[in-house]
Amino acid sequence: MAVSWLARLAARAPVPVFPALGMRGEEALYRLALSPDIKRVDSPRHASLLLVAGGVPPSMQQALRRVHDQLPAPFTTLWYRSAPLVELPQAAVTTVDSLDALPGALVESHGRLLRNTVGRSPRLLPDAPPHPWQGLGDDGHGGEGMMGGVPYGRPMAMPPTADLRDGLALDILTFRLGPFFPLWPPGFEAEVTLQGDIIQQFSVRSSPFPRALAPVFHEARERPVAIAVLERARARHHLQALFHALHLAGLEDLARHALRLADTCPSGDIVLLAKWFTAFERRLRRRGFFVLHLPKCGALRKKQAESQGGFAARAAGIERDVRAEDDGYRRLAFSMMTQQAGDTRARWRQRLAEIAQSFDLAARAQRDDMHTAQTDAVETPRGAWHDTRPKDTSHLLEDLLPGLEWGEALATLASLELAALSPWPREEPAETPEEGAA
Template sequence: MAVSWLHRLAGLTPVPVFPALGMGGDVVLRRLAQATNIELVGSPRHASVLLVAGGVQPDLLEALRRVHDQLPWPSSSLWFRCEPLPELEDATRIDDIEALPGALAAIHRELLLQRRGSSPRLLPDNPPNPWEGLGDDGHGGEGMMGGVPYGRPMAMNMHDDIRDGLTLDSLTFRIGPFFPAFPPGMSAEVTVQGDLVQSWTTQSLPHLVALDPVFHDARQRSVPIARLELARVRYHLHRLFHGLRLAGWESAALHVLHLAMRLTSDSRADALRRRLERYGFFYLAALDGGVLEVEQARRVGGPASRAAGLDDDLRSEDANYQRLGFSPVFHNAGDTRARWQQILAEIEQSLQLAKQAAREDLHTQNSVAIETPRGPWSDERCPTDASRLLDEIIPGLEWDSALATIASLDIAALSDWPLVEDKPLTRSEERSS
């Protein structure tokens, strides 16, 4: 009786969900972050439901199986707009994003009330590397150190610390492609000494980033500048939402998300700037570092390039943007802090442009080349993957600075297909289109 009562009580708490994001799956984060009955957790070991959202490439399925098997008992999975693994015959699949929170809560409740069995383990319960009986003492190591007991590499003092020359234990591991702090799909092999990144090698590239359909339309025909700029603001707000969640500021992240949902040509970012300054976001120590040299910034493009002092922005070449008095805003430091300051400045600028363009009913004049929030897009130039750049700039950073640097960089290549967001147009967008 007591156990049954506890199960029922636990069923009323938020559902701990670990999201494994495939192609186009990041849209679910913004939907679930607003659901009061869902708790998005940072590790599969803290979840009762694994949410697989979007298509997962075949070469990432083995990594997905490893994530699945890390969930504690009892646990289950939900597959959003993708097919479950063949081993999970009874897994639930769903396509309706509005029904997603309820479906996750139902699975969690059924698990606790023992109306649903726990998902089976998909991988054999064996260490990934042989170790028993190896080494001088049979513990898999060399002497008293080294080796991979239970498949986990032991820390070894193999490198001089690149920060101060001390010889510290180093640990090499692979992280991703479902690590929430990384762009979905990206993985890397990392060597750390304490909290310092000694080396970084990108292993798999992030999924392509999809843009609002208005940017695809703008390559074909004239579109309302107000609509284009509001889509640009929304894109930047979604990136800022991720950065604030990474910093642990859930309330500020939700404020950003609500602003993105309610955008009109009359929206303002004053309250957002005041909130970020009051919280001290731009003074976080983790924002130190991650400096891009000019050529590195040019490879990334977009706000990252302008944060490094480049005034490259194709909107300057459009006659109606010139009529609005547009000129690129930019910073010179080129570090993580400058990139977030650049994004906020461009949000404010785009809102001003949208308001003025809506009042004057201005449309774009140049459809040959447009400036997307990811960078310039024309027949000659298109945002390509820049994740290999991390191999150059991450070594030497502390772990929190490394994650902040990655969050501030938009490094995925541009998709040929537009974003499917499952949201209605705002009234302002309906009028402008």
């Protein structure tokens, strides 16, 4: 009786879900963040459900198995537009193809899990330490004498060099994060060496999944499009990026507010949207977003900023924006805005200024029914798209992040857009996935 009562009580609480994002899985994340019935958690150890959203290439399926096995029993999995791992029993798998149906499917799966009417996911990997140590070494603890080896599965603390920043010889820790680390872009994996909380080395092992653009940016490369629609899509893209930065800063109410604004962008009243965003900016400043949560770090050198392009280049003082060359934008008296510092704080000031500018341009273009004039190039939220789409620039981090504290590095990464832009779905070649691939 008591167990049944506790199960009913637990079923009324928001469902703790860990989202493992594959290719084109971001929209599922945004839908979950706006659902009052879902509690998105940043660790699989705090979840009851694992949501795999988007395609997972075969090379990352082993990493997905490791994430899967970290959820505490009992748990189950739900797959949104993704092929389940082949070794999972059918009873423990729920698949969903509709974005609108996703929150309800998660709530239903959680309720069935508590009522013990859905299959529970089994462990997929052997329960063995990655570095065997028991009974090994001079004293059976895995080490060699007092030093060396991997006692208890962990390397001994033997710092070879002084800390990059303050000269202290602290313990060295090398580890890998990704490709499903929720505070990094989906698909991104890196090997990090920390000494204390200072990054000593940063090595990219896997680039982020290509980022999908709103269809209007692809259409703009084929024919003139309504500037109002283009600018609404640009503002929506930047607001979604702001959601991630605010979540990282722990400002959850503001993060959801940014996402609600982004959700309203495609069809909401543009004048009201501009007013709401102005009020939202004031809230950001009052909550200390720029002072308390955005360190002055991660400044791009001129060559790095040029290779990054887009708002990041303009935040470093580089006046480059394809919209300035379009006659449609010229008739709207488009003016380019820039910052000078080129650091994390400057990039967010630049983005917020460009969001406000997009709402203003959209309002005036909608009133006069203005369209773009050129199709040989378009300014995407990621940068200029001329003959080729903007490419992956995650290699910049290997030079940019060493010497930063861990929190500074996360804030720096969140302020950049590193992923390449993916082709329009109709441009992608048909592929036959391997067994178990998504």
